[in-house]
Amino acid sequence: MSAKIISGNEIAKQIREELKADVENLQKKHNIQPGLVTILVGGNPASVSYVTAKQKTSKDLGFYSIQNDQQADIAESDLLKLISTYNKDPKIHGILVQLPLPKHINENKVLYAIDPDKDVDGFHPVNVGRLMIGEARFYPCTPYGIQQLLIRSGTKIEGAEVVVVGRSNIVGKPIAMMLVQKKDGANATVTICHTKTKDMKTHTLRGDILIVAAGAPKSVTADMVKPGAVVIDVGVNRVGMTPEGKAILQGDVDFEEVKDTASAITPVPGGVGPMTITMLMLNTVRAAKMAAGIG
Numbered sequence: 644m645s646a647k648i649i650s651g652n653e654i655a656k657q658i659r660e661e662l663k664a665d666v667e668n669l670q671k672k673h674n675i676q677p678g679l680v681t682i683l684v685g686g687n688p689a690s691v692s693y694v695t696a697k698q699k700t701s702k703d704l705g706f707y708s709i710q711n712d713q714q715a716d717i718a719e720s721d722l723l724k725l726i727s728t729y730n731k732d733p734k735i736h737g738i739l740v741q742l743p744l745p746k747h748i749n750e751n752k753v754l755y756a757i758d759p760d761k762d763v764d765g766f767h768p769v770n771v772g773r774l775m776i777g778e779a780r781f782y783p784c785t786p787y788g789i790q791q792l793l794i795r796s797g798t799k800i801e802g803a804e805v806v807v808v809g810r811s812n813i814v815g816k817p818i819a820m821m822l823v824q825k826k827d828g829a830n831a832t833v834t835i836c837h838t839k840t841k842d843m844k845t846h847t848l849r850g851d852i853l854i855v856a857a858g859a860p861k862s863v864t865a866d867m868v869k870p871g872a873v874v875i876d877v878g879v880n881r882v883g884m885t886p887e888g889k890a891i892l893q894g895d896v897d898f899e900e901v902k903d904t905a906s907a908i909t910p911v912p913g914g915v916g917p918m919t920i921t922m923l924m925l926n927t928v929r930a931a932k933m934a935a936g937i938g
């Protein structure tokens with residue numbers, strides 16, 4: 644039997660419609676327009692396409708939206724000054740610095756310079772710590788999107804065995820921390836696997852929910868998946884180019900194989916990707932409300 648496809652495109656659209664109403668309401672009732680700045684350093688093609696999509700979505704939602712492009716050789720101190728300017732700008736509620744940054748810039752130093760109240764990526768240690776103790780202000784966007792995909796597709800999370808493949812600070816560790824919380828949409832038993840895990844398959848086969856953020860194409864095959872599992876594929880690997888010059892994307896899961904074992908699965912593209920952008924928008928609206936002392 645073929646798995647149900649969990650469409651990130653559809654669920655993201657639903658959330659964006661809810662957000663659009665929220666943004667209109669904020670404008671009408673409180674004269675507040677959520678403001679987002681995206682800072683892009685250099686011209687990494689994947690980063691350019693992510694930032695362009697973030698900008699487009701924020702404009703579609705009616706945000707005050709600024710794209711700040713910087714040369715790849717910008718000095719770290721100048722980037723820090725730029726962030727300081729946006730930290731003080733009352734029209735800007737969310738600051739996003741697209742990663743990765745060029746090697747001469749200390750990524751952590753830059754992320755830690757963002758005001759935690761404007762950290763709509765949820766990467767600042769204050770926000771990471773808050774998430775850990777169940778007092779989150781901003782959930783990181785990709786894990787937040789994954790949790791919404793699970794909730795809105797009707798997947799039972801409470802009591803489920805969740806296996807996460809990958810331990811990055813952006814996806815693996817935060818999604819594990821979110822799903823283990825004593826909260827609605829969580830209360831799972833969570834295992835994190837990584838490159839040094841012995842016999843990965845013994846773990847992945849236990850997962851009622853398998854979340855794969857390994858960063859390697861087709862690294863999860865059907866023999867590694869529990870029959871009936873819900874599989875979330877976070878991987879976006881550029882494996883080639885079409886003759887028209889469009890990137891060919893491949894997930895971390897062997898979709899064609901695994902769709903016959905899983906009960907539900909996210910596609911690549913159209914799964915987690917659109918959710919990440921949408922949750923960034925939701926975080927920005929939240930930041931705008933927080934700044935105004937609303938909600």
Ligand code: GUN
Pocket residue numbers: 739740741742743764784785813919
């Ligand atoms: N690069 C890849 N994913 C992300 C993300 O979620 N936020 C930022 N700022 N950069 C990224």
